[in-house]
Each structure stands twice: as structure tokens, then as C-alpha cells.
Amino acid sequence: MKRPEFLESLSLSMLQGHLDRRSSQPGLPKALKRMLNAPGSSTEGMSPTKKQRCIVCPRSTDIKTLSHSNFCKKTLCQKHMKLICSSCCEN
Numbered sequence: 001m002k003r004p005e006f007l008e009s010l011s012l013s014m015l016q017g018h019l020d021r022r023s024s025q026p027g028l029p030k031a032l033k034r035m036l037n038a039p040g041s042s043t044e045g046m047s048p049t050k051k052q053r054c055i056v057c058p059r060s061t062d063i064k065t066l067s068h069s070n071f072c073k074k075t076l077c078q079k080h081m082k083l084i085c086s087s088c089c090e091n
Contacts, residue, residue: 056080 001009022028023036051064054077065077 054080 052075057063
């Protein structure tokens with residue numbers, strides 16, 4: 001096992017106890033409880049909390065956002081995102 005893989009597995013194993021305690025606390029959103037209690041759950045499904053730079057905006061503007069494309073997972077600011085309704089998405 002390579003060092004980065006070891007560190008990731010170590011951090012996830014250290015985090016598991018906290019996730020178990022956190023999932024039993026009242027006031028936690030239902031979606032988060034379901035994700036934490038799911039068999040084989042990990043932190044992969046969680047959205048990142050660190051803002052990342054928009055890939056379309058020039059670096060000089062330094063626009064950072066939490067938004068990303070659901071299809072390609074690229075980080076985009078609200079200026080470059082396009083909203084599509086579910087019926088248009090199916091077509």
C-alpha cells in the first residue's frame with residue numbers, strides 16, 4: 001500500500017467514530033443521516049467544503065465557488081452555470 005492510500009484509509013478510519021456519533025444526534029438533516037447510515041458509506045458522497053476556482057473564469061479574477069457540474073464534475077461559478085429543468089434534461 002502506497003503512502004497516500006495508507007493516509008487516506010487511516011484518516012477515514014479515524015473519522016468513522018465521529019461519523020457514527022454524529023449520525024445519532026438530533027437535528028441532523030435527514031439526507032445526511034441516510035448517507036451516514038448507508039452500508040459502505042464513506043465521505044465520497046459529501047460535497048467539498050473548500051471553495052475551488054471556476055475553470056472558465058480567468059485566474060486574474062480569482063472567482064471561487066462550491067458549485068460544480070453534475071455531469072463532468074468541473075467547478076463553475078454561477079455566471080457560467082446554466083439551469084435546465086428536468087423535462088428538458090430528459091430530452
